[in-house]
Amino acid sequence: MEPFIPQLVYFEPNALKYPLGQELYEKFKKLDVEIRETTSHNQIRDLPGENDSQKYRIAKSTLVVGIRKTLKFDTSKPSAEYAIPLATGCMAHCHYCYLQTTLGQKPYIRTYVNLDDIFDQAQKYMDERKPEMTRFEASCTSDIVGIDHLTHSLYKAIEFIGGTTYGRLRFTTKFHHVDHLLHAKHNGNTRFRFSVNSDYVIKNFELKTSSLEQRIEAAVKVAEAGYPLGFVVAPLYMHDGWENGYLELFQMISDKIPKELSDNITFELIQHRFTKPAKRVIEKNYPKTKLEMNEEERKVKWGRYGIVKYVYDTDQAKDLHKTIEGYVQQFFPNSVIEYFT
Numbered sequence: 099m100e101p102f103i104p105q106l107v108y109f110e111p112n113a114l115k116y117p118l119g120q121e122l123y124e125k126f127k128k129l130d131v132e133i134r135e136t137t138s139h140n141q142i143r144d145l146p147g148e149n150d151s152q153k154y155r156i157a158k159s160t161l162v163v164g165i166r167k168t169l170k171f172d173t174s175k176p177s178a179e180y181a182i183p184l185a186t187g188c189m190a191h192c193h194y195c196y197l198q199t200t201l202g203q204k205p206y207i208r209t210y211v212n213l214d215d216i217f218d219q220a221q222k223y224m225d226e227r228k229p230e231m232t233r234f235e236a237s238c239t240s241d242i243v244g245i246d247h248l249t250h251s252l253y254k255a256i257e258f259i260g261g262t263t264y265g266r267l268r269f270t271t272k273f274h275h276v277d278h279l280l281h282a283k284h285n286g287n288t289r290f291r292f293s294v295n296s297d298y299v300i301k302n303f304e305l306k307t308s309s310l311e312q313r314i315e316a317a318v319k320v321a322e323a324g325y326p327l328g329f330v331v332a333p334l335y336m337h338d339g340w341e342n343g344y345l346e347l348f349q350m351i352s353d354k355i356p357k358e359l360s361d362n363i364t365f366e367l368i369q370h371r372f373t374k375p376a377k378r379v380i381e382k383n384y385p386k387t388k389l390e391m392n393e394e395e396r397k398v399k400w401g402r403y404g405i406v407k408y409v410y411d412t413d414q415a416k417d418l419h420k421t422i423e424g425y426v427q428q429f430f431p432n433s434v435i436e437y438f439t
């Protein structure tokens with residue numbers, strides 16, 4: 099998996115007043131990537147493509163460099179108090195990805211150059227909560243590692259949080275392009291999590307992401323660099339032979355992670371779910387997907403804001419939970435399961 103290079107880049111004119119904006123402009127000029135101007139990162143009107151499918155694919159390889167104006171951080175995450183907005187959108191093509199629904203007509207990737215404003219806001223949140231810790235999640239609206247070789251925003255966020263007493267940073271990724279992050283002064287304040295899955299799920303549903311081997315090799319590197327390490331096993335998906343598929347996954351992680359680095363690993367376990375609007379958009383973007391989204395076979399779960407989600411039925415969810423928890427305990431007895439949901 100090669101590091102992401104956009105096919106097309108848009109700049110908000112004011113973004114060029116920031117050092118990161120300038121740096122990115124020079125970088126893409128040198129790389130000979132087509133550069134266009136946009137008045138706002140929220141309104142790209144002239145994206146190429148003859149139909150919705152082409153437009154969607156081109157948008158996913160388009161980067162928009164802009165200024166983050168809304169500095170209020172979102173709070174809707176189980177694993178952190180706040181979502182820190184470093185980027186929005188992702189170049190990968192995971193069929194189940196919820197960004198397809200949440201980003202709607204704007205699947206292009208946005209990166210924000212006013213990092214100091216974002217860090218000032220984060221500092222305010224920490225000051226309000228201290229002496230409680232404040233956890234920031236950097237991957238709620240993107241796979242931030244996937245673009246960080248271009249922007250180094252995550253690198254800077256890691257060092258910023260590394261310098262705080264009451265801040266913690268976390269993010270999850272399916273990319274292995276971590277080398278530039280290994281030397282960041284993280285101070286143990288950042289938990290680096292890799293999203294992993296069975297071979298079946300990765301091959302069928304996680305297109306344009308790093309392979310499992312690459313993700314695990316990257317996990318070893320970040321653990322060796324002293325980062326607290328975690329794995330997000332999501333979505334847990336009951337395909338034919340899933341028990342064996344996930345067993346092989348845990349076996350492989352355990353074979354590759356040196357024993358001295360395998361203590362204090364965290365696991366987050368999230369079963370596959372979908373909503374009716376998500377199903378419609380997935381079937382539109384990936385019409386040949388094998389992803390099973392049969393409402394009749396699922397249980398209804400009421401989410402926040404009255405949104406109906408379809409999850410596995412109670413017996414299946416129990417089976418899934420017990421089996422995966424069993425693998426975690428078998429292969430990583432000193433690890434922590436943060437949640438199963």
Ligand code: SF4
Nearest residue numbers: 188190192195240241
């Ligand atoms: S890598 Fe993550 S953010 Fe990107 S498409 Fe896949 S699930 Fe979505």
